[in-house]
Amino acid sequence: MPSALLLVVLLPALGALINGVRAFWWPLTPKSKTLTNLFAIGSTGLSALIATWIVIQSAGHPWQHSYYEWIPSGLGHVGNAIANFNVDFALRVDSLSSTMLMVVTWIGFLIHFYATGYMSHEKGYTRFFTYLNLFMFMMLLLVLGANYIVMFVGWEGVGLCSYLLIGFYYDKNFAADAGKKAFITNRIGDFGFILGIFLIFNTFGTSDYATVFSMASAGGHAAYGAIATAICLLLFVGACGKSAQVPLYVWLPDAMAGPTPVSALIHAATMVTAGVYMVVRSNVLFRLAPDAMLVVAIVGAVTAIFAATIGLAQNDIKKVLAYSTVSQLGYMFLGAGVGAFTAAIFHVMTHAFFKACLFLGAGSVIHGCGGEQDMRKMGGLRKYMPRTHWTMLVATIAIAGIPPLAGFFSKDEILANAFPHHKPIWIIGVITAGMTAFYMFRLYFMTFHGTYRGAQVEGIETSEPEHGGHHLIPDRRHLDEGDEHTDKAHGHHVHAHEPHESPWNMTIVLVILALLAVVGGWIGIPAALGGAHPSWFQQWLAPVLLPIGGEHFEFHEAAQSTEWTLMIISVAVAAFGILLAWRFYKRDPLWSTPKRLATTFAPIHRLLENKYFVDELYNATFIAGTIMLARVMWWFDTWVVDGVVNGVRHVTVFLFGHGSNMFDKYVVDGAVNGVASGAKGGSMMFRRVQSGLVQNYALIMGGGIVLIALVYLFMKP
Amino acid sequence: MPSTAQYLMLSATLFAIGLVGVVARRNMIVVLMSIELMLNAVNINLVAFSHRLADLQGQVFTVFVITVAAGEAAVGLAIIIQLYRLRSTVNVDEVRSLHG
Numbered sequence: 181m182p183s184a185l186l187l188v189v190l191l192p193a194l195g196a197l198i199n200g201v202r203a204f205w206w207p208l209t210p211k212s213k214t215l216t217n218l219f220a221i222g223s224t225g226l227s228a229l230i231a232t233w234i235v236i237q238s239a240g241h242p243w244q245h246s247y248y249e250w251i252p253s254g255l256g257h258v259g260n261a262i263a264n265f266n267v268d269f270a271l272r273v274d275s276l277s278s279t280m281l282m283v284v285t286w287i288g289f290l291i292h293f294y295a296t297g298y299m300s301h302e303k304g305y306t307r308f309f310t311y312l313n314l315f316m317f318m319m320l321l322l323v324l325g326a327n328y329i330v331m332f333v334g335w336e337g338v339g340l341c342s343y344l345l346i347g348f349y350y351d352k353n354f355a356a357d358a359g360k361k362a363f364i365t366n367r368i369g370d371f372g373f374i375l376g377i378f379l380i381f382n383t384f385g386t387s388d389y390a391t392v393f394s395m396a397s398a399g400g401h402a403a404y405g406a407i408a409t410a411i412c413l414l415l416f417v418g419a420c421g422k423s424a425q426v427p428l429y430v431w432l433p434d435a436m437a438g439p440t441p442v443s444a445l446i447h448a449a450t451m452v453t454a455g456v457y458m459v460v461r462s463n464v465l466f467r468l469a470p471d472a473m474l475v476v477a478i479v480g481a482v483t484a485i486f487a488a489t490i491g492l493a494q495n496d497i498k499k500v501l502a503y504s505t506v507s508q509l510g511y512m513f514l515g516a517g518v519g520a521f522t523a524a525i526f527h528v529m530t531h532a533f534f535k536a537c538l539f540l541g542a543g544s545v546i547h548g549c550g551g552e553q554d555m556r557k558m559g560g561l562r563k564y565m566p567r568t569h570w571t572m573l574v575a576t577i578a579i580a581g582i583p584p585l586a587g588f589f590s591k592d593e594i595l596a597n598a599f600p601h602h603k604p605i606w607i608i609g610v611i612t613a614g615m616t617a618f619y620m621f622r623l624y625f626m627t628f629h630g631t632y633r634g635a636q637v638e639g640i641e642t643s644e645p646e647h648g649g650h651h652l653i654p655d656r657r658h659l660d661e662g663d664e665h666t667d668k669a670h671g672h673h674v675h676a677h678e679p680h681e682s683p684w685n686m687t688i689v690l691v692i693l694a695l696l697a698v699v700g701g702w703i704g705i706p707a708a709l710g711g712a713h714p715s716w717f718q719q720w721l722a723p724v725l726l727p728i729g730g731e732h733f734e735f736h737e738a739a740q741s742t743e744w745t746l747m748i749i750s751v752a753v754a755a756f757g758i759l760l761a762w763r764f765y766k767r768d769p770l771w772s773t774p775k776r777l778a779t780t781f782a783p784i785h786r787l788l789e790n791k792y793f794v795d796e797l798y799n800a801t802f803i804a805g806t807i808m809l810a811r812v813m814w815w816f817d818t819w820v821v822d823g824v825v826n827g828v829r830h831v832t833v834f835l836f837g838h839g840s841n842m843f844d845k846y847v848v849d850g851a852v853n854g855v856a857s858g859a860k861g862g863s864m865m866f867r868r869v870q871s872g873l874v875q876n877y878a879l880i881m882g883g884g885i886v887l888i889a890l891v892y893l894f895m896k897p
Numbered sequence: 898m899p900s901t902a903q904y905l906m907l908s909a910t911l912f913a914i915g916l917v918g919v920v921a922r923r924n925m926i927v928v929l930m931s932i933e934l935m936l937n938a939v940n941i942n943l944v945a946f947s948h949r950l951a952d953l954q955g956q957v958f959t960v961f962v963i964t965v966a967a968g969e970a971a972v973g974l975a976i977i978i979q980l981y982r983l984r985s986t987v988n989v990d991e992v993r994s995l996h997g
Contacts, residue, residue, distance in 0.1 A: 871993065872992075872993030872995045872996030873993055873996075874989055874992075875919070875920050875921070875928075875989055875990075878920050879920045882916060882920065
């Protein structure tokens with residue numbers, strides 16, 4: 181089984197490797213497209229099948245396997261103790277990672293399949309699937325990792341893939357900018373996350389989940405109460421970045437610049453829920469830190485309502501869904517913050533179903549309308565694209581929280597958990613639920629009802645001049661690269677005559693996801709509606725919720741009547757939202773009420789339409805501040821650092837340049853010249869001997885002989 | 898029959914005269930003649946010892962010396978004639994181009 185698990189992780193990596201190599205060397209032909217599909221879908225499909233087999237075989241029993249010792253760094257000081265900091269490349273299967281594993285592999289597989297239809301006209305087809313497979317690999321590492329370090333590798337990896345896929349249309353400025361924005365915003369969160377991991381290691385001496393949680397569970401509040409708060413707050417900073425919570429949510433709406441399947445897979449169903457997964461994974465630590473949990477709940481609630489209000493006034497179909505995603509992620513953190521960890525994961529799962537369905541439906545709509553994303557230019561599409569219409573209607577009802585669809589159960593569980601202890605948070609949750617129902621049905625009515633407004637494009641644009649910060653991000657490139665768009669049947673014209681239904685490989689995925697959005701919630705039917713207590717899904721996840729200091733985790737339980745009241749309230753609020761949307765956008769085809777409201781409350785409308793000017797605020801403060809800092813640093817570099825360097829240069833040139841010149845000139849050359857002139861002087865002295873007079877020579881020779889003879893005669897020994 | 902010492906005295910006298918001639922005279926021809934004189938003083942010496950020691954080797958040497966002296970005189974005179982043609986002088990003091 182361990183090797184099968186490794187295969188689950190490595191298959192998408194293999195697919196990415198093969199397609200990555202092929203993307204470089206092989207030109208895009210129909211045949212090579214088929215091969216790309218084979219590798220991409222084959223690897224993810226096989227991975228999903230093996231994963232399912234493993235989950236069935238494990239049957240909820242947690243196990244983990246260490247494949248090799250990844251970072252053996254020997255003994256070191258850990259706080260006051262000495263510990264061995266070893267990190268294994270280890271994968272873990274338990275009920276929590278199994279749940280995520282199923283969601284990631286199957287939703288991933290479906291979206292891969294959908295993308296073969298959606299991306300069929302795009303350049304960089306193979307590149308797209310390379311990134312997508314790489315994303316699957318990284319996401320599986322994140323979910324299956326048995327310690328925080330492996331998780332962190334996956335965490336960074338999905339961030340990278342998110343960046344690559346947001347900037348998929350890298351020749352478009354807005355896409356490249358959006359990619360950078362996502363990447364940098366995520367870095368801020370990751371900073372907190374890795375500090376949290378350091379603190380975990382410093383406290384527990386390991387990063388392995390099983391060890392950390394068993395130690396925390398045994399130690400309880402007494403041993404780790406204070407440090408757990410710090411750890412959890414740092415981890416939550418990471419979760420805020422990855423899962424787009426206030427104040428780091430700004431990247432997610434811009435991330436819609438990527439192709440729609442990417443928005444569905446990464447920015448709705450899987451990657452952005454990694455933060456929720458991480459918080460739930462660390463639930464033992466969070467339960468030790470009630471203050472940190474309160475922060476999580478408050479941030480979640482604020483994000484939920486904040487994003488929902490923005491979603492009320494957006495006109496870009498993908499932007500509405502993006503803010504809806506931010507809002508729903510806030511919901512999940514709200515749930516985790518009030519202690520409803522199973523509900524948070526439950527909502528992750530159901531949200532993956534219906535939000536993937538909504539995004540892919542939106543993609544189908546965009547595909548059918550020839551790249552249009554402005555809902556004001558859609559309308560009446562239910563006649564043209566019936567399958568998309570029905571599946572999106574199902575998903576919209578599901579997200580609005582109408583029983584018995586998936587969204588109702590998970591949302592209700594979160595709200596039921598919030599009610600007893602955190603009344604204000606519960607109220608915010610209920611209001612958000614109403615807003616969600618309103619803006620989702622607004623999207624539904626604007627898109628699928630009324631008459632098709634694609635023809636009167638100019639009229640709309642002139643009658644409603646665009647506001648400053650509001651702009652539509654075109655997702656798909658149109659006909660500007662001719663050779664890729666030979667398939668006229670799909671109508672990728674700017675002047676598409678009529679919207680058309682998407683091909684079967686897109687709609688079949690929509691149907692499957694819509695079915696899941698209907699039945700997905702039934703595994704968590706609460707006791708009040710005739711389910712078990714704890715519900716089946718809670719029982720499934722219970723092994724992850726370790727007892728703390730001997731105190732077992734108590735699933736929330738309220739009186740039957742309270743439960744019923746809460747359910748009726750939330751359904752009523754959702755129904756009211758739907759009714760309002762119907763009244764505003766369906767009964768009155770001219771939308772006179774919302775338009776009147778927009779003019780009456782113009783400042784509020786502008787505030788919402790421009791997303792509270794948060795981007796502008798960040799631009800004016802953090803980004804301008806960073807640029808200012810860069811300028812100061814530049815000045816410092818030019819004048820101080822360069823000044824020092826140049827000063828050193830001047831000193832060096834003076835000392836060693838001129839100095840050594842002097843030495844060479846006067847000492848070395850002086851010595852050489854001195855020897856020469858010495859020799860010259862000596863020779864001037866001795867040249868006199870060479871008189872040229874032969875007789876002198878003879879005389880000296882004779883004298884010499886006489887001298888030698890005298891010496892010989894008189895100095896004989 | 899004079900004794901060996903007398904021969905040696907004669908030889909030394911001739912050598913001294915020749916040496917003075919070589920060192921002191923200005924005319925190259927006279928210098929050359931003085932050199933001949935010195936050579937002959939040596940010859941007398943050789944012959945005297947040859948007689949005294951009853952060894953013919955000394956006389957053989959003498960014959961060699963006479964032969965070499967003849968060659969020396971020929972070469973020397975030729976140089977002097979060439980020098981005279983170039984410089985119109987045979988004065989030793991005037992020929993000093995090699996001075997330092």
